[in-house]
Amino acid sequence: MAKLESAMVSLGTEAPPFELEDVLSGRAIGRDDVIAGKEALLVLFVCVHCPYVKHIEAELGRIGQDFGERVGVVAIQPNDIAQYREDGPDGMRAQAQRLGWTFPYLLDSTQEVARSYDAVCTPDLFLFDGSARLVYRGQLDGSRPRRRDAGNDLPVTGEDLRRAIEAVLAGTVPAAEQQAGIGCSIKWRAA
Numbered sequence: 755m756a757k758l759e760s761a762m763v764s765l766g767t768e769a770p771p772f773e774l775e776d777v778l779s780g781r782a783i784g785r786d787d788v789i790a791g792k793e794a795l796l797v798l799f800v801c802v803h804c805p806y807v808k809h810i811e812a813e814l815g816r817i818g819q820d821f822g823e824r825v826g827v828v829a830i831q832p833n834d835i836a837q838y839r840e841d842g843p844d845g846m847r848a849q850a851q852r853l854g855w856t857f858p859y860l861l862d863s864t865q866e867v868a869r870s871y872d873a874v875c876t877p878d879l880f881l882f883d884g885s886a887r888l889v890y891r892g893q894l895d896g897s898r899p900r901r902r903d904a905g906n907d908l909p910v911t912g913e914d915l916r917r918a919i920e921a922v923l924a925g926t927v928p929a930a931e932q933q934a935g936i937g938c939s940i941k942w943r944a945a
Contacts, residue, residue, distance in 0.1 A: 757806075758875040759934040762891060769795055769886040770870035774830065774860035777843040778850055783858045785886070788826035794922045795886060796821075796915075798829040799868060799878040799940070802845040803838055806937040807877050809899035813912045814877075815853045821919055827857035832868035833876070833941040835861075841941075868940055875937035881918050881928070890918035892932040 773784035789795040798814060800807045818827045829850075835842040843861060850859045862868050871880060881890035894915050897908040918928035 757936060758939045759936055760878050760892060761872045761874050762932070762934050763872045763880070763888060765888050765891075765930060767888040769797065769880070769882045769888070770867070772830075772860075772862075772867040772870070774862055774867060776858040777831075777846045777861055778859055783828070783860060788828045788858065789882075789884070789886060790826070792824060792826040793884045794825045794889075794919065795882040795884075796825050796827045796919070797871065797880040797882070798827070799832055799871070799873040799876055799880075800829050801831050801833045801838070801841045801876045801938075801941075802849050803833075803840045804876045804938040805899045806875075809897065810877060810894050810910055810912075811849070811853055813894060813910045815855050817912055817915065817919070818855060818857045820916075821923075822856055824923055825919060829855065829857060829859045830862050830867060830873075831859065832862040832865055832873060834865070834943040835863070836943070838941050865940070865943060873940060875935065875939055877935060877937050878940075879915060879935055881915065881922065883922050889922055890915065890928045890932060891935075893935040896933070898936065 921928040
């Protein structure tokens, strides 16, 4: 497992368009579908097997429930499913159902969407304002999964991402000082 920090894409960057299949509904869903009628867009690059995602996946579901009326939330699974079969559609559906995720869960089988967002790890979290401009990227909160070589005892609260969402919904800009997220490297297909 290669641990990476998120790339910290430049604030103000426009959310690249995408259209991918939602493994829950079978429908094609695009960026504009997710943000339509919402005040913000939250794009979550996640997967099934990563311990960093497992550590925060329940909180991501709570954030979707707490803010879904006003924020378009979408999860995207970018890993190569030929190498990591558990990250395929069946595993994704089981994960979303187990957690009660209320947002679409899209499979980025070509990995083009992950590349267009400069996503490098799972989780990699991106919050855009209602104009689809990046206002937050980075960690969910300061907690880390417990492992033999790292981790901490901080609870998973989602405080960093929640604070950024609340700022956007209040019509202000989140603080520019943001902490990079940490996760497993995206499992890219061999060239």
